[in-house]
Amino acid sequence: MANVTIKDVARDAGVAVETVSRVLNNRGYISQKTRDKVEASMKRIGYIPNSFAQGLSKKKMDCIAVIVPHIVHPYFSTVISELENVASERGYKVFVYNSGGDKNKEKYLLKLCQSSFISGVLLFSSEISARFLKSVQLPVVLVERGPVGNSVNVQCDNVTGGGLAARHLISKGCKRPIVIGTANTEGMPGDKREEEFTEVCARSDVDVVSYRASEDQYASLDYHAEIEKALEENPGCDGIFATSDLIAAQVIQICHRRNIRIPEDIKLIGFDDVPLAGLLTPALTTIRQPIHDIVKCAVDSIERLSEGETTERNIILPVELVEREST
Amino acid sequence: MANVTIKDVARDAGVAVETVSRVLNNRGYISQKTRDKVEASMKRIGYIPNSFAQGLSKKKMDCIAVIVPHIVHPYFSTVISELENVASERGYKVFVYNSGGDKNKEKYLLKLCQSSFISGVLLFSSEISARFLKSVQLPVVLVERGPVGNSVNVQCDNVTGGGLAARHLISKGCKRPIVIGTANTEGMPGDKREEEFTEVCARSDVDVVSYRASEDQYASLDYHAEIEKALEENPGCDGIFATSDLIAAQVIQICHRRNIRIPEDIKLIGFDDVPLAGLLTPALTTIRQPIHDIVKCAVDSIERLSEGETTERNIILPVELVEREST
Numbered sequence: 001m002a003n004v005t006i007k008d009v010a011r012d013a014g015v016a017v018e019t020v021s022r023v024l025n026n027r028g029y030i031s032q033k034t035r036d037k038v039e040a041s042m043k044r045i046g047y048i049p050n051s052f053a054q055g056l057s058k059k060k061m062d063c064i065a066v067i068v069p070h071i072v073h074p075y076f077s078t079v080i081s082e083l084e085n086v087a088s089e090r091g092y093k094v095f096v097y098n099s100g101g102d103k104n105k106e107k108y109l110l111k112l113c114q115s116s117f118i119s120g121v122l123l124f125s126s127e128i129s130a131r132f133l134k135s136v137q138l139p140v141v142l143v144e145r146g147p148v149g150n151s152v153n154v155q156c157d158n159v160t161g162g163g164l165a166a167r168h169l170i171s172k173g174c175k176r177p178i179v180i181g182t183a184n185t186e187g188m189p190g191d192k193r194e195e196e197f198t199e200v201c202a203r204s205d206v207d208v209v210s211y212r213a214s215e216d217q218y219a220s221l222d223y224h225a226e227i228e229k230a231l232e233e234n235p236g237c238d239g240i241f242a243t244s245d246l247i248a249a250q251v252i253q254i255c256h257r258r259n260i261r262i263p264e265d266i267k268l269i270g271f272d273d274v275p276l277a278g279l280l281t282p283a284l285t286t287i288r289q290p291i292h293d294i295v296k297c298a299v300d301s302i303e304r305l306s307e308g309e310t311t312e313r314n315i316i317l318p319v320e321l322v323e324r325e326s327t
Numbered sequence: 328m329a330n331v332t333i334k335d336v337a338r339d340a341g342v343a344v345e346t347v348s349r350v351l352n353n354r355g356y357i358s359q360k361t362r363d364k365v366e367a368s369m370k371r372i373g374y375i376p377n378s379f380a381q382g383l384s385k386k387k388m389d390c391i392a393v394i395v396p397h398i399v400h401p402y403f404s405t406v407i408s409e410l411e412n413v414a415s416e417r418g419y420k421v422f423v424y425n426s427g428g429d430k431n432k433e434k435y436l437l438k439l440c441q442s443s444f445i446s447g448v449l450l451f452s453s454e455i456s457a458r459f460l461k462s463v464q465l466p467v468v469l470v471e472r473g474p475v476g477n478s479v480n481v482q483c484d485n486v487t488g489g490g491l492a493a494r495h496l497i498s499k500g501c502k503r504p505i506v507i508g509t510a511n512t513e514g515m516p517g518d519k520r521e522e523e524f525t526e527v528c529a530r531s532d533v534d535v536v537s538y539r540a541s542e543d544q545y546a547s548l549d550y551h552a553e554i555e556k557a558l559e560e561n562p563g564c565d566g567i568f569a570t571s572d573l574i575a576a577q578v579i580q581i582c583h584r585r586n587i588r589i590p591e592d593i594k595l596i597g598f599d600d601v602p603l604a605g606l607l608t609p610a611l612t613t614i615r616q617p618i619h620d621i622v623k624c625a626v627d628s629i630e631r632l633s634e635g636e637t638t639e640r641n642i643i644l645p646v647e648l649v650e651r652e653s654t
Contacts, residue, residue, distance in 0.1 A: 046438075048435075077408075084398055085425060088425070279576040279603070281576075
């Protein structure tokens with residue numbers, strides 16, 4: 001199959017090559033009739049615009065980058081998949097970057113993105129500073145992190161999520177719940193989930209014991225030691241709120257090894273509702289993040305910022321309880 | 328933080344701007360001494376090359392694209408994560424694409440990649456034809472698919488993997504094993520795993536019953552109906568070889584609902600050894616694909632093909648048995 005060029009399009013449409021180029025680059029006046037004719041020819045003969053040359057003329061590549069700590073973490077792989085779906089519908093390519101949660105690597109990657117003329121970045125970072133963000137000359141949307149400086153942030157309603165988890169465990173009769181959360185780093189969404197969980201339990205006179213994994217555990221995505229410790233220190237525990245489905249999967253494993261039955265002995269609820277939640281045994285009750293909507297809002301914000309428009313600075317999207325077998 | 332430009336590098340290194348540009352673009356003769364001086368300045372003052380302009384001058388972007396049926400499938404998200412690790416070490420960016428397993432979308436994406444001046448593509452496709460691949464004017468490496476035409480293919484040793492699974496179940500005393508595999512599409516790696524499994528069992532006078540999911544089930548990644556059918560029709564089954572860890576996760580769920588204990592009543596072995604395998608309860612015995620090495624070989628091949636060098640056409644990498652709790 002020979003490569004179809006704009007010369008072929010021009011010949012097919014009966015217009016000058018320059019006219020096709022102007023349609024492609026949206027440059028100068030072209031009548032709607034001519035534009036329709038050129039676009040019909042492109043479609044008919046299978047022309048795909050050379051996005052590299054297009055990027056050059058617009059001084060912008062139609063690319064969105066996403067920087068996450070761990071691509072393999074089930075929450076982030078779900079985000080990337082949804083982003084590819086949303087972005088490709090709008091004609092963007094998607095770049096992916098593992099930061100390993102390293103603040104210096106995040107900074108390096110943001111500067112790299114800036115020098116690549118991309119349209120914008122979805123950044124999952126708990127540590128980036130307002131000052132650094134301000135220095136980056138491209139649209140950056142923070143996801144799952146409270147607003148930093150005047151950056152744009154999109155997140156799910158972590159507070160309501162924590163409350164829903166508490167009310168659900170209480171309604172199932174739990175009197176001695178524990179929370180097992182991620183690393184104790186300021187700005188992690190798990191913090192807000194835990195705070196509200198504890199608050200709602202307190203209102204029902206239910207005491208909560210909280211555990212947080214270390215940064216090393218978050219880096220390795222292995223929470224077994226923290227979970228063992230929590231169960232060891234709380235033999236009467238009858239409910240667990242794991243602030244991510246990934247932690248919940250590991251709670252199920254430890255309980256199984258200790259002959260603790262879920263949900264009979266301990267009720268377990270997670271957070272995220274990534275595909276993993278539905279693949280566990282027992283299938284996991286969890287709080288669903290609207291990942292598709294989060295990604296869509298982030299891309300909307302990047303588009304508005306690219307056009308120099310204003311956009312809402314702190315977007316919070318609703319969560320919901322998904323009841324399965326673990327509670 | 329102001330943007331560092333090549334003018335700043337030139338000033339710092341005490342050379343002309345044109346010299347810095349030539350170092351960046353590897354153009355014309357530059358003495359090693361001058362090159363070292365310029366590179367040291369770039370590092371010192373934190374200059375990041377404008378990869379867009381670099382791509383223009385080389386007529387190539389330093390990007391590798393990966394086209395997979397489903398980014399959220401745990402095998403593919405692991406591949407993408409490993410690819411980002413391997414690629415970023417060598418200075419490549421990674422584009423990701425969901426094809427949904429749609430042959431026409433795969434073709435469209437390959438043409439899009441070609442027009443984007445990227446370095447090469449890792450393609451996970453069971454249906455693309457040799458004729459179409461030949462028409463694509465950029466390095467494409469097929470992963471997990473037998474050689475098509477004279478394309479380059481990298482895959483794990485699926486045959487040995489199927490044999491290892493059979494010998495392991497037999498050694499654990501299984502007499503009536505079944506295989507549950509993915510869609511019955513020619514060229515899927517699961518086929519070779521199943522064939523060798525059946526072959527090795529036959530040599531030990533063990534009969535095997537095989538089930539294959541429909542294409543719809545593969546598209547939705549939901550194999551529950553097929554697994555229910557397999558268990559319903561084979562009440563005496565004492566061993567299951569699931570040709571992916573994702574299928575194995577769902578076997579565990581169905582067995583749990585039917586009060587079939589794993590490993591006491593049925594021994595279960597998967598394939599892939601993605602992180603999911605270690606997160607299941609019981610943790611899954613499986614055949615490990617060397618995903619890091621597969622990705623590294625694929626990137627090596629893309630680099631060789633880009634330079635016009637020859638490369639091995641059919642690369643097969645070793646697998647190994649990972650024994651956990653399910654057998």
